[in-house]
Amino acid sequence: MSVMYGDATVGALQEEQASLKSRLQELQRRWRELRALPYDQVPFQAPAVPLVFRGHTQQGQEAPKWLVSKVRIGYPLSGGSALVTFDDPKVAQRVLQQKEHEIHIEECRLRVQVRALELPVVTTIQVSTQVSRRSVLVSGFPAGLRLGEEELLDKLEIFFGKTRNGGGDVESRELLRGGVVLGFTKDAVAQYLCRVGQFTVPLGECKCPVRVSPYLSGEIQKAEIAFWPVPQSVLVLNIPDVLDGPELQDILEIHFQKPSRGGGEVEALRVVPPGQRGLAVFTATSG
Amino acid sequence: MAADEDNKKVLKEPWSDEGFMKDEQRERLIDEIAKENIQLKEEIQRLEAELQEATINSQIKENIPETKVKFTSLENPENDSQFLNISCSFQVSSQVPYELQKGQALITFEKEEVAQNIIRMGKHYVKIKDVDVEVLAKPVPLNSGVRFQVHEEYSTVKINVTDIPDGLPEDQMRDKLELSFSKSINGGGEVRCVQYDKQSRSAVITFVETGVADKILKKKDYPLYINQNCYRVTVSPYTETHLKNFQVFSGISERTVLLTGMEDLQMMDEELLQDLVNIHFQRKANGGGEVEVVKCSLGQPYMTYFEEERNGMV
Numbered sequence: 001m002s003v004m005y006g007d008a009t010v011g012a013l014q015e016e017q018a019s020l021k022s023r024l025q026e027l028q029r030r031w032r033e034l035r036a037l038p039y040d041q042v043p044f045q046a047p048a049v050p051l052v053f054r055g056h057t058q059q060g061q062e063a064p065k066w067l068v069s070k071v072r073i074g075y076p077l078s079g080g081s082a083l084v085t086f087d088d089p090k091v092a093q094r095v096l097q098q099k100e101h102e103i104h105i106e107e108c109r110l111r112v113q114v115r116a117l118e119l120p121v122v123t124t125i126q127v128s129t130q131v132s133r134r135s136v137l138v139s140g141f142p143a144g145l146r147l148g149e150e151e152l153l154d155k156l157e158i159f160f161g162k163t164r165n166g167g168g169d170v171e172s173r174e175l176l177r178g179g180v181v182l183g184f185t186k187d188a189v190a191q192y193l194c195r196v197g198q199f200t201v202p203l204g205e206c207k208c209p210v211r212v213s214p215y216l217s218g219e220i221q222k223a224e225i226a227f228w229p230v231p232q233s234v235l236v237l238n239i240p241d242v243l244d245g246p247e248l249q250d251i252l253e254i255h256f257q258k259p260s261r262g263g264g265e266v267e268a269l270r271v272v273p274p275g276q277r278g279l280a281v282f283t284a285t286s287g
Numbered sequence: 288m289a290a291d292e293d294n295k296k297v298l299k300e301p302w303s304d305e306g307f308m309k310d311e312q313r314e315r316l317i318d319e320i321a322k323e324n325i326q327l328k329e330e331i332q333r334l335e336a337e338l339q340e341a342t343i344n345s346q347i348k349e350n351i352p353e354t355k356v357k358f359t360s361l362e363n364p365e366n367d368s369q370f371l372n373i374s375c376s377f378q379v380s381s382q383v384p385y386e387l388q389k390g391q392a393l394i395t396f397e398k399e400e401v402a403q404n405i406i407r408m409g410k411h412y413v414k415i416k417d418v419d420v421e422v423l424a425k426p427v428p429l430n431s432g433v434r435f436q437v438h439e440e441y442s443t444v445k446i447n448v449t450d451i452p453d454g455l456p457e458d459q460m461r462d463k464l465e466l467s468f469s470k471s472i473n474g475g476g477e478v479r480c481v482q483y484d485k486q487s488r489s490a491v492i493t494f495v496e497t498g499v500a501d502k503i504l505k506k507k508d509y510p511l512y513i514n515q516n517c518y519r520v521t522v523s524p525y526t527e528t529h530l531k532n533f534q535v536f537s538g539i540s541e542r543t544v545l546l547t548g549m550e551d552l553q554m555m556d557e558e559l560l561q562d563l564v565n566i567h568f569q570r571k572a573n574g575g576g577e578v579e580v581v582k583c584s585l586g587q588p589y590m591t592y593f594e595e596e597r598n599g600m601v
Contacts, residue, residue, distance in 0.1 A: 004539060007313070009313075009314060009317055010316055011319060012434050013317060013320040013324060014320060014479075016324055017324050018323055018328065020327040020328060021327065021333065022332070023331055024327055024330055024331050027331060027334040027335065027338065028334065031334060031337065031338060032315065046431045046534075046535045046537040047534070047536055048536065048537050048538075048539045049434070049536040049537070049538060049541065049595060049597045050430075050538075050539055050540070050541045050595070050597075051383055051429060051432075051538040051543075051594060051595060051596070052538055052540065052542050052543055052584070052593060052594065053385075053393050053540070053580060053591055053598055054544040054579070054580060054594060055395075055396065055428075055580040055582060055591050055593070056382070056591065056592040056594070057387075057582060057589045057590060057591050057592070058589075058590050058592070065348055065349055066351060066352070066380065066381065066382065067379070067380045067381075067382055067594050067595070068351055068352060068354055068377050068378070069376055069377065069378045069380070070436075071354050071371065071375075071376075071377040071380040072375070072376050072377065072404055073356060073366075073374070073375045073376075074362075074369060074373065074375075075373050075376040076364060076369065076370045076372070076373065076497070077361075078497060078498075083358060083361070085357070085358045089505065091555055093544070114382060117408070117497075119356065119373065119375070120375070120441040120526070121351075121364060121375050121439070122374055122375065122437055122439045122528055123350060123351050123353070124349070124351070125348070125349065125437065125528070126348040126351050126494055127433075127435075127530065127533075129535075133327040137431065139532075146429075147329060147334050154573060173505070174531070174532055175532070176532055177434070177534065177536060178536065179383060179534065181534075191448065205352060210513060212351050214422070216534075216535055217533055217535035218435055218530055219529075220437075220528050220529060220530055221441065223437075223528040225439075225441065225526055226353075228353060228354075228356060230357070230358065231355060232323070232357060232358070233357075233358050245377035262470055268358060269590075270361040272361070272562070277363070277364050277370050278362070278363065278364070279361070279362045279363065279364040279369055279370070280358060280359050280360075280361055281358075281359045281360050281361070281362055282355055282356040282357060282358055282359060283315055283356060283357065283359045284354045284355065284357075284377075285354075285355045285357050287358065
């Protein structure tokens with residue numbers, strides 16, 4: 001009796017080992033594959049984004065891979081300063097040749113300093129990507145779904161925030177093109193939702209089938225800063241506190257338009273009166 | 288113990304009961320296999336966890352091309368952070384490449400419906416030099432790309448200090464840093480606080496006024512006074528950069544169509560062919576419509592770049 005039982009046990013264990021070994025080999029193969037894959041061949045759900053060919057071609061393989069848009073730079077200005085933007089960058093250069101300017105108002109002279117503007121901008125970045133443990137990508141929304149951004153985010157957060165739907169506490173939410181990223185407080189929730197994969201979520205006018213899949217997140221590893229010039233603009237600093245806002249604006253404009261003072265046509269002049277704070281906004285001129 | 292050993296010795300005797308020996312060996316075999324299985328299970332668990340956390344190492348290391356910027360408006364800073372930092376943000380999107388082979392062409396229509404119709408029609412006969420050339424219209428197969436927003440904050444009141452000499456206890460070094468960076472004679476100014484990490488020999492100095500950091504950063508180093516000695520420590524800007532709305536996307540071309548079948552026209556002038564293709568596909572009678580761009584490849588392949596449609600969200 002004990003002999004037969006013993007043999008069966010050995011047999012069963014050997015079978016188990018065979019299946020474990022094959023599972024292990026499968027995982028090792030996937031691990032090797034994954035490490036060799038560049039990010040753009042990762043088998044993740046990648047929502048479709050419409051692209052178009054506008055005639056941009058290059059012979060050879062060296063072309064900038066990125067398109068940059070919606071550049072916005074906010075530059076704080078302290079009280080007692082101003083920003084002058086000339087039509088012609090050459091005028092700005094000329095004005096900058098003198099570090100100090102004397103502005104004549106009747107019998108008084110206002111001494112101010114001028115400086116070129118250089119904006120610190122990220123120019124080289126290194127991004128590492130990783131499968132997120134706590135976030136999932138919700139995608140596959142029906143075309144023509146008419147919901148505002150906030151509404152969509154709210155409805156998804158409501159649905160996936162409920163444990164009875166398989167969800168849990170939502171920590172973060174982000175709108176992407178063709179999808180939404182939901183971040184949970186617990187790994188297990190994200191994992192479970194990805195395993196289930198398909199859900200029917202009430203989104204306003206319909207109960208829509210949506211897809212939940214792992215989210216590949218990106219993080220900056222390194223960023224290098226370079227300084228971009230603003231050729232048409234000049235910073236005016238240390239303006240003495242002797243005039244009211246509108247008066248000061250006029251006086252400065254008159255001064256910087258005088259060719260005798262090296263000035264020229266002024267496109268815009270903004271003053272930040274003493275005691276106040278301003279934020280000068282710069283945006284890209286094209287694209 | 289000795290008795291057990293004796294027993295074992297007895298069991299190993301060749302004349303001992305076969306059944307017993309088999310049991311013993313079997314026990315050992317079972318033990319062995321069970322142990323191996325446990326190890327296999329552990330390895331499997333470990334690999335499963337690692338696959339779950341797979342870090343695909345950054346294939347993304349790129350230069351951001353310089354863009355011309357201009358003054359747009361003066362606003363009120365909403366909070367302290369907006370005032371204490373120069374902030375910069377922009378959207379980055381991959382230009383997805385498609386290698387146009389010899390005998391192929393890309394044609395971008397103004398309207399999506401026209402492009403889809405041309406694809407649906409499949410075969411087209413374009414008259415080139417009195418010959419009807421059969422041209423096939425297909426969707427353009429595109430790879431995936433990434434898009435994200437970059438947000439950067441460049442502090443106007445903080446600086447990074449590195450290469451700080453060792454040799455003083457933490458608290459004292461912190462004081463020395465504060466004293467040296469307060470000296471206006473060296474370009475310093477009133478210090479709000481000092482965060483010092485002895486191990487990495489680095490610190491972050493926060494000044495009360497804006498403008499001090501700027502002045503100090505005009506040079507790469509700064510004098511630190513410890514007792515009678517002067518050390519030069521390295522100074523650099525304090526910046527924070529992070530990404531938002533990162534996503535991988537798969538490119539689909541809605542308005543651009545791939546045309547194939549022109550391999551035999553290699554002797555032709557590319558520009559002439561482009562004009563003929565353009566004219567053909569502008570005609571409603573041919574199923575076409577307003578054309579934006581045509582690019583043909585005859586003599587050599589071209590790398591073409593697809594970009595996001597302008598009126599996208601986010």
